[in-house]
Amino acid sequence: MKKIQVIEVGASIFEENDKIAGENRSLLREMNTVAINVMGSPGAGKTSVLEKTIAQLKSSLSFAVIEGDIKGALDAERLVRLEIPVIQINTGGACHLDALMVKKGLAALPLKEADVVFVENVGNLVCPAEFDIGALLNVVIASVPEGEDKPLKYPMMFKTADICILNKMDFLPYADFDIKRFKRYLGEVSCCKLFPLSVKSGEGFSAWIEEFSDLLCKQRAGLKDIASLELKGRVAIMGIGDRMKADDAVGSLVAELLSKTVKRKNIKIIDAGNAVENYVGVIKRFKPDTVVVIDAVDFQGKAGDIKIMGCGEIEETTISTHGFSLALILENLQKETGAECRIIGVQPVKVSLSEEISPAVERAIQKLVKEITLGLCR
Amino acid sequence: MHELSVVQNLLKILEKLRKERAIKSFLKINLTVNPFSCLDEDNINFTFSALTKGQDAYKDAKIYIRRTDNPSSKEFILDDVEIEV
Numbered sequence: 001m002k003k004i005q006v007i008e009v010g011a012s013i014f015e016e017n018d019k020i021a022g023e024n025r026s027l028l029r030e031m032n033t034v035a036i037n038v039m040g041s042p043g044a045g046k047t048s049v050l051e052k053t054i055a056q057l058k059s060s061l062s063f064a065v066i067e068g069d070i071k072g073a074l075d076a077e078r079l080v081r082l083e084i085p086v087i088q089i090n091t092g093g094a095c096h097l098d099a100l101m102v103k104k105g106l107a108a109l110p111l112k113e114a115d116v117v118f119v120e121n122v123g124n125l126v127c128p129a130e131f132d133i134g135a136l137l138n139v140v141i142a143s144v145p146e147g148e149d150k151p152l153k154y155p156m157m158f159k160t161a162d163i164c165i166l167n168k169m170d171f172l173p174y175a176d177f178d179i180k181r182f183k184r185y186l187g188e189v190s191c192c193k194l195f196p197l198s199v200k201s202g203e204g205f206s207a208w209i210e211e212f213s214d215l216l217c218k219q220r221a222g223l224k225d226i227a228s229l230e231l232k233g234r235v236a237i238m239g240i241g242d243r244m245k246a247d248d249a250v251g252s253l254v255a256e257l258l259s260k261t262v263k264r265k266n267i268k269i270i271d272a273g274n275a276v277e278n279y280v281g282v283i284k285r286f287k288p289d290t291v292v293v294i295d296a297v298d299f300q301g302k303a304g305d306i307k308i309m310g311c312g313e314i315e316e317t318t319i320s321t322h323g324f325s326l327a328l329i330l331e332n333l334q335k336e337t338g339a340e341c342r343i344i345g346v347q348p349v350k351v352s353l354s355e356e357i358s359p360a361v362e363r364a365i366q367k368l369v370k371e372i373t374l375g376l377c378r
Numbered sequence: 379m380h381e382l383s384v385v386q387n388l389l390k391i392l393e394k395l396r397k398e399r400a401i402k403s404f405l406k407i408n409l410t411v412n413p414f415s416c417l418d419e420d421n422i423n424f425t426f427s428a429l430t431k432g433q434d435a436y437k438d439a440k441i442y443i444r445r446t447d448n449p450s451s452k453e454f455i456l457d458d459v460e461i462e463v
Contacts, residue, residue, distance in 0.1 A: 007399065013387050013409065013454040088412050090431070095380055126416045127380035156414035189414070 010263070017131055020099035024106060031111040034103075034219050035119060037133055039157060040141035041150075042123030045167040047075040048199040049141055054082050056209050061216070064114040068097040068122045075120065081264025085109050096127035099134055116216065121166050125154040136219055140192070143319075148182040155189040162363065163193050163215075165208065170198040175177045191362040214334035218305070228312040233289035234266045236339070237372065240295040242274045247348030247361040251294035257369045276329060288339045293330065294368065296361075299346030304360030305347040306368065344368065381425040384417065384454065388441075390427065396435055399463070404439040407462035412443045413456065419444055 008023040012018060028035050040046050053065045064085040066078040076088040087105045089097060102119055103292060110115065114345065119135060121128040129138075142150050151158040158164060164186060172179070186194060195211065197204030239255025243249045255271040262269060268286045272279045276293075285290060299307050311330040330341040346368070348357035357365070392404060411417050423441050430436035444457075 004405065004460060006458055006460050006462055007395070008458045009391070009456045010458075011391050011456050013456055015391065016387060042461065055404060083448060094383065096383070098383065127383075130380060130415065131383070154416075156412065159414050235425070 014131070017099045020103055021132040021134040024099055024103050025113070025136070027106060028117070028136070031113050031114070033104075033117055034137065034216060035117045035133075035135040036137045036139055037119050037128070038141065038376050039125075039128045039161070040123065041123045041125050041146060042145075044123070044141045044143040044146065046120050046123065046141050046197055047078055049165060049167060050120060051078060052199050052205065052207065053084065054079070054084060054118075056084065056205075057213065059085070059128035059298050060213075061115040062113070063114055064109045064117045064320070065103060066097075066109070066117065066119045067232065067344060068101070068120060071092070071120060078142040078245065085114070091122060093374060095122055095124050096131050097121050097133055098131045100317060101131040118327065125150065125157045127158045129154075130156040137162045138163060138213075141165045141167055142182075143168040144177045148177050148179070151182070151185040151189050158186060158190040158192065161190060161192040162193065162367075164190070166194060166368070168198055168200070169196050169203050170201040171295065191359045191366070193363075231372070233292060234268075234287060235290045236268045236270065236283045236286055236288040237292045237294070238270045238272050238279060239277065240272050240274065240276050240285065240293060244353060244355065246350045246354040246356060247282065247346075247358050248274075248296045248351040249346065249355075250296045250346045250358065250361055250365060253357070253365055254368050254372070255293045257365070258372060261369065261373050280333065283333060284337055288337060291333055291337070291339045291341045292332065292344060292372075293326065293341070294344045294346070295326065296348040296351065297343070298360055299345055299347060301347040302360075303349045303358060304362075304364040306364055307345045308348070309343045309345055311341050343359050381417070382423050382429075385422060385429055388426075390425045392436075392459070395459070399461075401438070401461045402436065402463060403435050403462045404459055405412055406443045408444065408457045408459070409441060410444050410446055410455045410457050412454070413447065415445070417443060417454075419443045447462060450451060 038046050038050065052067065065079050067079065067086060068091060069075065070091050070093060076086045078297045079086045087108050089101050089105055091097065097119065111204045119133060123296045126311040138161045140157055142164060144166065166182065173177050183194065195208045197208050237255065239251035239259060241250055241252035243252055251312065252271050252273055255269055270282065301307060311327050311334060333339065346361060346364045348361060395401065419441065426441055
């Protein structure tokens with residue numbers, strides 16, 4: 001007689017890929033290099049955007065590129081003319097780059113000398129979005145001739161993106177393309193930042209360069225910050241926030257999302273709402289090595305900026321948006337458990353009565369969930 | 379398009395499980411994926427059959443995909459498997 005059983009597994013299908021992506025991310029952090037995964041359909045202008053961006057910024061930043069194509073090296077040949085290191089990866093039929101391919105590419109590049117590594121993925125709006133390669137930022141390049149419906153047809157790609165460049169804006173007078181509709185569709189699936197521009201006419205390009213330089217600066221500073229978080233041993237992560245007060249909910253939302261993705265015995269994730277004092281006992285009993293608190297903190301930064309602070313720092317320079325003394329509670333925890341306590345502060349835009357989160361804070365939530373999950377898996 | 383990579387990754391997990399638990403054959407393989415994922419159940423079963431052709435442990439196996447309601451999740455999770463021991 002047949003004996004049938006059901007076994008619960010709960011494993012990520014991309015476990016191995018994600019592990020290597022984490023290794024790539026660690027290596028890049030060590031080198032203080034920002035890797036940017038550039039995706040988009042064939043012909044959207046991925047290489048052209050890179051050419052022009054690198055040409056405009058290469059006097060102040062050093063670049064390297066990993067080119068992913070099914071076959072050939074045409075794009076790599078174009079980029080080599082900019083006198084930067086370029087590695088060509090031919091996937092031989094695979095429709096995307098995976099973390100292992102990128103790991104090999106990174107090993108062949110002089111990372112110590114590179115501020116930015118662009119990884120130009122295989123032209124495709126489907127598969128590249130599903131594979132984490134260890135990049136810090138995902139950029140999707142769409143273009144006017146492709147039509148305004150792409151965010152709705154390929155939601156995963158646009159959802160994954162931190163930045164969307166809408167290229168070939170000079171085509172607008174000749175194409176049946178409604179930019180308002182494109183923005184609406186994009187907003188339905190993603191909270192990424194949009195840059196409409198044309199490589200050919202130069203329209204919108206200076207705004208992109210300005211924002212990109214600023215973003216890069218912040219990302220590199222953030223790299224050092226997040227890398228300084230030691231998430232080893234027993235880790236308690238507590239998100240604080242009032243769901244009824246707009247961006248104030250940030251910590252609570254990060255905790256909720258993390259609790260869905262991280263399920264390990266040595267990690268305790270607590271959504272403390274706005275009653276942190278109620279969870280002090282729970283954390284003490286857990287006996288953590290590290291306590292990480294995530295909260296909306298007004299540290300006079302830009303909207304959605306992330307700052308990592310020690311207990312003393314929050315007391316000296318900032319105040320949390322809540323009334324209780326977070327610093328005192330953390331100091332007490334530190335004393336009684338011996339754990340190291342860190343605060344991840346997110347600069348809120350508004351903390352008025354509302355359930356709506358600002359786009360900049362929404363992006364910070366996604367970034368924190370991604371980075372903390374990876375930090376815990378390292 | 380990327381079903382091949384997904385199935386290859388899935389098979390690594392299933393093979394490990396088969397060896398650890400002395401599994402005779404797999405019957406149902408239940409996956410949970412992001413609602414925005416382009417993974418298609420028919421395509422993934424087709425690729426799975428092609429890659430496991432001639433292997434008794436997988437000849438009766440069928441993959442079922444459930445999509446989560448949460449678009450923020452990026453998971454592709456192997457939830458559970460129904461097996462014959």
